[in-house]
């Protein structure tokens with residue numbers, strides 16, 4: 001079965017240090033045909049070091065929006081549009097390198113995002129696509145509500 005881009009890109013066991021991961025990123029970029037551009041590498045390294053969700057405006061150096069698109073298309077970054085029906089936040093990005101496939105719980109009160117393992121969501125996605133005979137490129141599953149902290 002073809003691996004979906006949302007499965008997360010595994011980090012080589014040898015790459016346990018941050019520097020190792022950065023070397024790995026260099027290899028991935030070369031392999032992907034995107035080239036070993038310094039600009040792309042810098043973005044991916046920022047995303048990996050950040051470790052969570054970030055807005056484009058949080059990237060602390062100047063970037064070309066097309067570079068973000070390229071990295072999303074290649075599956076190294078994932079872009080999520082998260083929010084609720086009264087407020088739509090800007091797209092958020094996160095690294096797929098070393099990050100397992102997951103979905104999001106969005107708290108409407110404090111706006112915190114909780115990642116959760118989405119094995120079951122993957123299963124139901126497969127079933128739905130098989131039923132209709134559709135091809136899946138990506139999926140977005142988000143739960144809105146009130147987090148445990150805000151319930152107190």
Ligand SMILES: [Zn+2]
Nearest residue numbers: 107110147150
């Ligand atoms: Zn909350």
Ligand SMILES: [Zn+2]
Nearest residue numbers: 094102104115
């Ligand atoms: Zn996430």
